[in-house]
Amino acid sequence: GESVGLHLPTLSVQEGDNSIINCAYSNSASDYFIWYKQESGKGPQFIIDIRSNMDKRQGQRVTVLLNKTVKHLSLQIAATQPGDSAVYFCAENIGSNYKLTFGKGTLLTVNP
């Protein structure tokens, strides 16, 4: 079946740098995408979402970009901080939002 995947399983950045986490999806019918952050020993936490009728959405220090042509999603974190160290998951949904399909996750490590 179709699934959501990530280009890079790990990402290491210096504190203060910008981070970019990528995600590829293969289901062209997906119309809603979410980024989650999961810290060690905790459940996932919502970061930002975007619908397929948009190509960019900004939050506090985070931006999600959606390129439907190449089925690519990215999460940009500005001025990365040690507290941003976590695993980041993208997830996709079609239609009713009852079923989310998660990617495998990217481990972001922020070095002081």
Add this chain to the structure above:
Amino acid sequence: NAGVTQTPKFQVLKTGQSMTLQCAQDMNHEYMSWYRQDPGMGLRLIHYSVGAGITDQGEVPNGYNVSRSTTEDFPLRLLSAAPSQTSVYFCASRILAGGNQETQYFGPGTRLLVL
């Protein structure tokens, strides 16, 4: 509000044993769901419910049963545990209307080891 609570936090079972993972939320959310998370993989949906008395299968339902007798509780039952069910289990809940995932809350997880 306590949010989404899960018990137990950790459990060891022998193959063939049964148990129930508890999940409760006090936010009056209609939608509740169970996921499992395995090393190197994202969360996979096991079962979900859109309201009391209504449940449906997710991506990996085999070996698991659920029921939703009240809005608050959504227990996950393993009738005969297998080593392949060793995983971390997360319960989540959110409001149903509007389809906004921003209001979905995850519990702290239950770590299950099946020997």
